[in-house]
Amino acid sequence: MAVYAAHLTRTLQGTPSVFQVTAQEALGSTVKPALRKVVEFLSVTYPTKCGWCLRYYDELYLLFDTCLQYYYLKHYAASFSESFYDLLRVPTVTNEFTTGQQLPVHLERASLALLVLVPYIQDRVEALVERWREDDEDGRLGKSTPDRVRRAAVVVWRAVRVASWAARAVWLARYVAGRGAAHSLSLAVLGLGLRPAPPRPPYQYTWGDLVRNLFTGQFSGAEWFPLVGGGALRAVEYGAFAVQFLRWWDTRAAPTTSLPTPPPPQRDERAVRWKNKCPICLQSWKIPTVLPVSGYVYCYACIARELRARAQCPVTALPATEASLVRLYVD
Missing domain, CATH: 3.30.40.10 (Zinc/RING finger domain, C3HC4 (zinc finger))
Known part of the structure; x- marks a missing residue:
């Protein structure tokens, strides 16, 4: 009951609950591995046409993520996952916008860099350090100065990751206790916080009107584009949520006793x-x-x-x- 009361208190104060902010972070971290599964399937099924997509997946996803996050920051003042949970970014100093539901240009660009560039650089560094760690375990690193630097980089990277996880936990605990306006250090650096977004205005036309106009031949692309575009974006959002649910379902290990024993493979x-x-x-x-x-x-x-x-x-x-x-x- 105490946790539920705390959740209500934070919501009444206009601040999202810890469940909302952690859920949107989990949703945001699901998109890249989910799309990678699709690219892996296409590269295996069509190796000559789509094999290069897997080799340059990080760069392709960087381009896709940049376009996606820029659109949501520009129109909804929020990232893709934040907009799905009806949250928006607001300055923590004034707690209101001076130009409507939009971020200032410098905060918009800084938010885009932290949402897109920082994870890309982190993934590249993680892959490089992981390769050095494997070389060290396999005994391929000698006693030369570059190899010693690689060993030191592996140790330093581990320490940095542990420190970042600890800082994230401490910052989230401050947010839960009501001592911080932002739940993450990146938002705090930008001077931003998350707030519930106001209801979006309804579209001028409905899907029923669209179907009737298609049958009567009175279709105009310009006036129906907001409705169709908004529906496509919501489909992407709910699709990402469905992928997250399927990943959770897939990670549930089935009892080994319920699986039949496979026949031994034939030796060739x-x-x-x-x-x-x-x-x-x-x-x-x-x-x-x-x-x-x-x-x-x-x-x-x-x-x-x-x-x-x-x-x-x-x-x-x-x-x-x-x-x-x-x-x-x-x-």
Whole structure:
């Protein structure tokens, strides 16, 4: 009851509850991995036409996210996920706009940079540091100065990530306690906070009017564009929410007792030829790792590099991801 009362108190004061702000953050973090699943499917199904999309996915998503976030910041003074939960960004100093429901130009550009550029740079740095960490675990980093710098960068990055998580938790706790106007440090740096958005004005025409005009031949694209465009945007928003729900449903592990035992795979000539060897480097395993989709055992560095590049088993061409790898501990 105390939590529910606190939720009501924050809402009556015009400040979104902690459930709303965390839900919109979760929704925003779902779009990129969800679209990546679609791109992976297309690259496997049409490797010659869509294979390049997976290699340059980060850059393509950067372009898509820039256009999407800019549109919502320009028209709704909020990000894509914030607009879905009917929230908008307002300056914490005046608590009101001087030019209507719009952000000042400098705050709009700064918000776009923090929403788009910062996550892109963070993902690129994360991938680079992860590759250095794998090289260190595989013993490919020596005692030279550049290799020592790479080892130090891995340690520093881990410390930075832990510190950022701790700062985020502390800032969110201050927001829940009513001591902060913004729930995140990025909004606080910009001097912004989230507030419930006013109701959007209804469209001049309805979908029923659109259908009647289509049948009577009295269709004019200019006057119907706001209705159709708004419907398309809401479809994207609810589609992202549906993808988030499907991801949650997919992560629920089914009991192993309810699954039938699969038949053992038939041994082929390739398995005999590569016995106790990695099918990629044709050497003895170094950190043996099995790919469950095909059952072949590889060196961890070899198969991880292959999956990052092509997202499929190099022997059977079955689609797979790096997250499905299983480490083996053999003598």
